[in-house]
Amino acid sequence: MENNWKTTDQLYYSRYHFNLFSNFTxxxxxxxxxxxIRQRESRNIFGYTTTASKSWLxxxxxxxxxxxxxFRFDDVNSIELSKAVKRQFLDYTQLGDMKETNGFLYINQNIELTDKLNMNAAVRYDNFRFxxxxxxxxxxxFRYRKNGVISPKLNFNYAVNPRVKVFFNNGIGFHSNDTRVILDNAADDILPRVIGTDLGVIIKPV
Known part of the structure; x- marks a missing residue:
């Protein structure tokens, strides 16, 4: 790419079958x-990611x-929650097909503030359709529900010496619930937010 931009592209597909028996109570x-209980599904995952990066002064x-x-698209066939006895099917609790789509955009910026202090700032937008x-x-x-969320972060790290680094990380993220739960809740509950802060030290042994 011109002007010293470096680009990467990834196109992927995954398919898996899931079958789990459990008894917690x-x-x-x-x-x-x-x-x-038995949890079972067959899932097809289609996705694409593209990035462009540039180093400058x-x-x-x-x-x-x-x-x-x-983006990522999950096509789930016959997602099942059922009761079982000795791993033999007894009765359905839930059975259906599920489709989930996630599209996202982000910008990530690293800046060397001093010879020892670095800053990383980023913001990401995600849009989900369940x-x-x-x-x-x-x-x-199909019944559908959709929502979007913005997730910023701001991180600092300071190199005390070549073996000791102090970091201070801050960010706002979210949790994506199961589609079956989402469709039974209000739109504001689709992507519950979480705020995180980390302060720590990294020490490399001699």
């Missing part, structure tokens, strides 16, 4: 058959800028 809820200090974006078709309810169409 033994006979607490069902004293006759027990509380064993701010005065006589080093800096690096990175821009990026992409869809679910409840087969047990006889639904013929």
């Amino acid at each position: 033994f006979f607490f809820d069902d004293t006759m058959n027990g509380d064993m 701010l005065g006589n200090k080093k800096a690096n800028t990175e821009l990026g974006g992409g 869809g679910y078709q409840n087969k047990l309810a006889g639904e013929n169409d």
Whole structure:
């Protein structure tokens, strides 16, 4: 790319089958058959990520800028939660198809403030679209819900000497819940926020 920009592109596909039996409460809820459950799904994941980065000078200090974006699409067939006895199917609790789409954009900036102090600032935007078709309810169409979220961060690290570094990291993130839970809640609950701060020291042994 011109003007010393370096670009990378990644296109990917993944497919997996998931089948898990578990029993956390033994006979607490069902004293006759027990509380064993089975979770099962077949998932296809399609995705693409692109980045462009450039190193440059701010005065006589080093800096690096990175821009990026992409998407991920999850196509889940017959996602199941069911009751089981001795690993044998007993009854469906949930059964349906699920579609999840995530598109994102971000900018990441590193700046050398002094010979020992570095700053990293970034902001990312994510947009999610969740869809679910409840087969047990006889639904013929998918129900959808969508929302977007902005996640900034600001980090500093200071090199006391070649072996000791102090860091101070701050950021706002989010948690993405299961689509089946999301469709039963208000839109504001789709992407609950979390604020994090880390202060620490990295020491490299001699």
